[in-house]
Structures are given as C-alpha cells and as structure tokens.
Amino acid sequence: MLKQKINENNQVSIIIPTYNESKNIIKILHHIGEILPKNISTQTIVVDDNSPDGTGKIVEDYLKNVKKIADNTIEIIHRKTKDGLGSAILKGIQQAKGDTIVVMDCDFSHPPQIIPKLIESIKKYQYDIVVASRYIKGGKIQGWSVKRKIMSRFATLIAKKGLGIDTKDPMSGFFAFKRSIIKGLNIDAIGFKILLEILVKTKGVNIKEIPYTFQNRELGSSKLNVKTILDYYKSVWKLYRYGKPLVKQEKRSSVKFLSKAARFYTVGASGFIVNYIISVLFVGVISDMWYLHATVIGIIASITTNFILNKIWTFEDRDFGIKKTISQYGKFVIFSSLGALVQLGMVYFLVDNVEMSYPLALILAVIIAAFGNFVLNKKWTFKEKLLS
Ligand SMILES: Nc1nc2c(ncn2[C@@H]2O[C@H](COP(=O)(O)OP(=O)(O)O)[C@@H](O)[C@H]2O)c(=O)[nH]1
Ligand SMILES: [Mg+2]
Helix, strand or coil, X not given: CHHHHHHHHHCEEEEEEECCCCCCHHHHHHHHHHHCCCCCCEEEEEEECCCCCCHHHHHHHHHHHCXXXXXXEEEEEECCCCCCHHHHHHHHHHXXXXXXXXXXXXXXXXXXXXXXXXXXXXXXCCCCEEEEECCCCCCEEECCCHHHHHHHHXXXXXXXXXXXXXXXXXXXXXXXXXXXXXXXXXXXXXXXXXXXXXXXXXXXXXXXEEECEEECCCCCCCCCCHHHHHHHHHHXXXXXXXXXXXXXXXXXXXXXXXXXXXXXXXXHXXXXXXXXXXXXXXXXXXXXXXXXXXXXXXXXXXXXXXXXXXXXXXXXXXXXXHHHHHHHHHHHHHHHHHHHHHHHHHHHHHHHCCCXXXXXXXXXXXXXXXXXXXXXXXXXXCCCCCCC
C-alpha cells in the first residue's frame, strides 16, 4: 500500500490533446515512450474529440496490441464533440493521477526530448511551473509564416502587458506543473491557452522557462481559426477581470503621474484614428451621409472609445456600475468639449497674436489642451489625487 502511494506521488501524467492527428499520434507516442526517464512512472493521456480522421480509433487499436508496461501506461479519453483545446487539456488534468503534469501538442511542434528537462525542473529543482519557451534566449520558431509570428507576438504582448505576466512565453502549449498548485482553482479553459489562465490564477509560484525550438507541423493541419483567436481575447478579458492585474505597483508618484499622462495621450491619438475611420465610413462606405453629420458621429465615437480606454487602461478603474459610469462619461464629455474650446482659443491666440505658424500652433495647443484635459479628468472624473 505504502509503495503504491509513493509510486503514485512520483508519477508524471502527460496530456496530449488531439484533433485529426491520425498521421502523428502513434509516432509521437513512440517518441515519448523512448525518451521518458526510466526511473519514473508515467501515465500518458490522449484526449481526442471524436476526430473525423479516426485518431481515437487508431489509439484504441494501438492500445489493444501494444505490450503493456506497468509503470508506463497510455490511456485515451474520447469526447463526443470538438470542444476546444483548453477544455480537452482540462479533461485530461481531471483524469491525471500524477503529481506532475506535462502538457504537449501531438504534431511534433513540441520536441519530446524536452520532456525530461521539464520533469527534472519540477521533481529535482522544485519549480511549480516549467514552461518550454520560444521567446527566451536559445528558443526559436521554425516554419511559421511572418503573419503567424506577428499574431503570436502580439497575443503574447497583450497577455504580458494587460495581465502583468512576467513569463516570456505565456502562450506556450508545452509546459509542466505541479498538480497541487491548481487545487481549488476554478479553471474556465476558454480557447487554446490554458497555461495563461494557470499563470494568472496561481500566485507566488516558482516559474522556470526552458528554451526550445518550435517546429511547425509537417503532417496534418493547424486548428487555429478565427474562433480560437476571438476566444483568446475573450479569455484575456475574463482573466483581466479575474483579479487585480499582477503588474508591479510603481510607488514613485512622479513616475505614476507621467505614465498615466502618457497613456492618456496614447488614447487621445487612438481617438483620432477612430474619429477618422468612423467619419469616412459613414460618408462613403456604409451610407452616404452628409459629411458634417458623419463628422459628429465620428467625434461621438472617438470620445466614447477614449472614455472606455481611459477608464480601463489609463486610470485602471474597472467598476462599471451603471450610475457611476454614466456620470463619469458625462464629465468626460464636458471636459473633452472644454479641451476642444481651449485648443481653438489657443490656436487663434498663437497664430494671430504671437504669429506662430499654424502647424506649430496646433501641435502646441493639442499638447497643452490635452494636458489640461488629463488633469481635470484625473481629479474630477476618476477621482484620483493629482499626483498618484
Ligand atoms: N481534443 C482537442 N484537441 C485539439 C483541439 N484543437 C486543437 N487540438 C490539438 O491541440 C494541439 C495544437 O493544435 P494545433 O492545431 O497544432 O495548433 P497550432 O500549433 O497553434 O497551429 C494539437 O495536438 C491538436 O490536435 C480540440 O478542439 N480538441
Ligand atoms: Mg501545432
């Protein structure tokens, strides 16, 4: 009994989600079998979503014929429908018996040779989460188009800045963790990126990254599609609201003031773009509205997006109570109009009285009016101390 217990506590569970991986699955199971350290017991769990190409059946047949080795078992979970990668992994985690869990893709993008290093980092060096990373020194990606690389980098940036994650490759699908760290957590498993959710929801754990070369698949095709991408942003939003972001709290008030002012200006610049796009859309593309009406709609749209971005990002206010939000919005609109008037007055003064050139006068007026606008909104709309 005791022996069994020790065995169980030393076990490693490897989870492999599959959808239409008939060309890869048996090969990857072989590879994994060959590289696993001999002194540990493993449970490999394939989670298949009723793949139309028969991946599930291929594994079943394989298991009937393969020689069973007591300490290295292979199991398969059949799910009825394609319910997404994150939830497939979660299903595997629920069935896992090991105290260490490894998650990896089936398409050889994640080289099995890295598995022993992941296991060692957890068992020997006692890390809680180990991420096989493409984005630390020594790691790289081979075979991806520039577009896919940019998408991945952008999504990573959003996760790091928006959720305050320090890990360089929080979007990795190749990682290992101590099962105990997710005990009691409510995992939503929306979309592809379950590691990101684990990183956000586990606090104060020791994380290590190990570099590896991601090799784009040679057989089968990627399941990344528009829905997966939308799911990603949905899950980031949910995680953002899950708790306070883990961004390190900056204490110096001057730095805080300047960084908020910079965000306010950035939002202002994005407002120009919104204003332009919406106005042009209304004038030409989706209707042939009178241009002044279209401009008004453009202004309203940009004030609204500016308000939302400043509320969430600049002033980090996530309380969306209806009354409070409407009253903040009202103040924001008033200050924005005031800012516009000040800008107009200043341009007039600088061009007419100081005889400055118009472009320079405009730039100066925008900078100063926006600064006034920032200060007013900081103090009255979002009720912050001036220097904080
Ligand atoms: N069970 C299950 N596995 C999935 C699903 N979507 C993707 N996978 C598997 O997850 C891994 C990564 O998917 P892949 O299409 O290679 O994504 P990419 O590497 O980001 O292009 C592969 O092993 C897929 O077979 C799904 O909805 N359900
Ligand atoms: Mg892949």
